[in-house]
Amino acid sequence: RTWGGRFEATPAEAMLRLSASVAVDQELWRDDIEGSLAHARGLERAGVLTAEERATLEDGLRRVGDEIAAGTYTWDDAREDVHMNIEARLIELVGPVGGKLHTGRSRNDQVATDLRLYTRRRLGEARRAVANLRRAILDQAAQHVDTLLPGYTHLQRAQPVRLAHHLLAWSEMLERDSGRLADAARRLDELPLGSGAIAGTTFPIDRAAVAADLGFSRPTRNSMDATASRDFLLESINALAILGVHLSRIGEEIVLWSSQEFGFIELSDTFSTGSSMMPQKKNPDVAELVRGRSALVIGHAVTLMVLEKGLPLGYNRDLQEDKTPLFAAFTTSLVSVEALAGAIASATFRADRMQLALRHGHVGATELADYLAAKGVPFREAHEVIGKLVKLALRQGVGLDELPLATLREGHEAFDDDAYRVLDPEVALERRDLIGGPAKKRVLGEIDDARARLAGEG
Numbered sequence: 046r047t048w049g050g051r052f053e054a055t056p057a058e059a060m061l062r063l064s065a066s067v068a069v070d071q072e073l074w075r076d077d078i079e080g081s082l083a084h085a086r087g088l089e090r091a092g093v094l095t096a097e098e099r100a101t102l103e104d105g106l107r108r109v110g111d112e113i114a115a116g117t118y119t120w121d122d123a124r125e126d127v128h129m130n131i132e133a134r135l136i137e138l139v140g141p142v143g144g145k146l147h148t149g150r151s152r153n154d155q156v157a158t159d160l161r162l163y164t165r166r167r168l169g170e171a172r173r174a175v176a177n178l179r180r181a182i183l184d185q186a187a188q189h190v191d192t193l194l195p196g197y198t199h200l201q202r203a204q205p206v207r208l209a210h211h212l213l214a215w216s217e218m219l220e221r222d223s224g225r226l227a228d229a230a231r232r233l234d235e236l237p238l239g240s241g242a243i244a245g246t247t248f249p250i251d252r253a254a255v256a257a258d259l260g261f262s263r264p265t266r267n268s269m270d271a272t273a274s275r276d277f278l279l280e281s282i283n284a285l286a287i288l289g290v291h292l293s294r295i296g297e298e299i300v301l302w303s304s305q306e307f308g309f310i311e312l313s314d315t316f317s318t319g320s321s322m323m324p325q326k327k328n329p330d331v332a333e334l335v336r337g338r339s340a341l342v343i344g345h346a347v348t349l350m351v352l353e354k355g356l357p358l359g360y361n362r363d364l365q366e367d368k369t370p371l372f373a374a375f376t377t378s379l380v381s382v383e384a385l386a387g388a389i390a391s392a393t394f395r396a397d398r399m400q401l402a403l404r405h406g407h408v409g410a411t412e413l414a415d416y417l418a419a420k421g422v423p424f425r426e427a428h429e430v431i432g433k434l435v436k437l438a439l440r441q442g443v444g445l446d447e448l449p450l451a452t453l454r455e456g457h458e459a460f461d462d463d464a465y466r467v468l469d470p471e472v473a474l475e476r477r478d479l480i481g482g483p484a485k486k487r488v489l490g491e492i493d494d495a496r497a498r499l500a501g502e503g
Contacts, residue, residue, distance in 0.1 A: 065122040066365050071113075072372055073127050076162035077155070078110045080259065081131070084150055084238060087255040091248050093149065098142050105139035106131075126365075128152050128159075149250055151242035153272040153360040158238045160371075162259065164281050167375040168230045172223055172502070174382040175288065179219050179499055181390040186212040187492050190485060193470050194309065194399035195408050202406030205470035208394060210483040213491050218291040220495070223502065225284035233277035236261040240268035243359040273359040278371055279350055285378045286346040289339035292381050296339075299332035299388070308398040313391035316384070331388045335381045342377050345370035407435050407445055409468040412476075416467050420459040430456045 056064070082103055089099040109131055112118040124130045136143035186209040196206035236256035239246060245268045252264035265271035302309035312329055320326035348370045356363055410431050417427035434456050438445050446468045453460040466472055478484035 064125060066126045067120050067122055067130055069368050070127045071120055073159045073163055074113050076159040077127055077131055078106050079162055080158045081106055081146060083255050083258040085146060086258060087250045088148055091250045093248055101139050101142055102146055105135045105143060108138055109134050128155055149246040149248035153242045154237045154240040157272055161233050164233055165230055168226050168281060171378060172226045174379050175219055175223050176499060178382050178386040179216050181386045182212050182216045183492060183495055185389060189394055190488055192396040192399060193403060195402050195406060202408050204411055205403060205408055205473050207483050207488050209488045215295050216495050222288040222291060229281040229284050232280055234262045235265045237265050237271035239264060240271040243269055243272055269359050275353055275367055278367060282346045282349050282371060282374050285374045286343045288378060289342040292385060293336045293339035296332035296336035300329050303329040309395055311393045312388055316388040331384050335385050338377050338381050342374045345374040403470055409445055410435050412467040412473045416464055417457060417459055422459055
């Protein structure tokens with residue numbers, strides 16, 4: 046322990062079990078060593094360490110890192126956390142000079158720095174994974190510009206759309222997720238190191254130089270805020286939660302579309318499972334698990350917010366518990382994104398089943414209403430007329446395109462032979478030639494633009 050001088054008794058066993066966190070926070074070891082290396086260089090610049098001492102500390106820290114990476118280091122719960130484990134092992138390796146490393150530093154600014162380094166790194170991994178998912182979706186969209194299917198509202202067939210247009214909607218959601226992850230990374234781009242426990246340090250550490258050393262744009266402006274605030278974690282985990290919502294929605298559609306009732310998509314065998322009892326089954330477990338895992342990420346976000354909502358300034362030990370939900374949220378999100386990307390990239394979309402679905406449900410009804418409106422009929426009147434024609438077609442068991450012109454004219458005299466043309470799904474889509482619409486040239490342009498934006502994200 047690093048704080049025993051004040052105490053006459055050692056901690057109770059129950060207290061040790063309660064306070065031990067190394068089983069969880071050891072995941073920060075890379076970030077802790079990276080921060081300590083920069084701190085050692087900062088101490089040398091401040092005249093606290095000689096060049097030889099700094100070199101000794103750097104060598105020792107790298108040796109500790111090598112041991113951890115190789116799996117030869119044994120974590121010790123009695124040393125409480127990742128920071129004390131690394132420092133204790135450093136002292137064992139290099140001797141008393143290892144005790145100088147913590148000069149001008151508290152575990153409060155140390156862990157805040159570690160968490161920013163960790164979160165920045167993991168946000169980058171998440172952004173790259175989401176980019177790969179978007180790329181898989183856009184590749185499928187490019188292959189299915191001419192594949193038509195019903196668009197759905199209330200899960201009822203509504204209007205014709207292009208499959209590429211539908212997939213672009215997935216891409217749009219995920220592009221916003223990429224933006225939120227990038228925003229979170231920009232917001233945490235400040236270095237807490239040098240803030241001490243709450244009120245900074247008396248040593249003349251050049252915080253701006255240390256910040257640059259660690260790739261941060263600037264040091265934090267307030268030592269109390271830097272050591273006690275974790276809203277950068279809240280923002281990051283909520284970005285993951287929103288991403289989870291979108292992954293779940295996509296997963297839900299894949300589950301529906303892969304059913305025999307829809308038959309719009311077939312997942313590859315590599316992203317499907319079978320049944321232990323029913324030999325015929327091919328289950329879309331990848332989509333179901335992505336849908337289910339999103340609940341965990343959302344729960345982790347809520348846990349983190351509730352954990353931090355009642356904490357006064359400055360640091361409180363409650364913050365020890367922020368790592369479990371944070372680490373789990375990143376791990377779960379990355380696995381889900383990577384699996385979904387593979388499933389979509391290898392999936393087969395069934396254009397024949399989609400075309401068959403277009404023939405039922407009277408998805409051209411809006412086209413006929415617009416046809417009348419274009420001839421000067423008030424839209425509400427046109428809506429009423431077409432609704433009655435749909436009812437008639439349902440009773441007769443035919444499509445709107447199978448109703449004779451005389452029947453259409455009984456509904457309204459403005460109908461003419463050209464009314465049947467607008468019921469052609471391809472014609473209907475090409476009439477929607479506006480920004481954000483499903484006309485072919487618009488969809489092709491959106492695919493190109495989405496790919497360009499993706500490439501520009503780096």
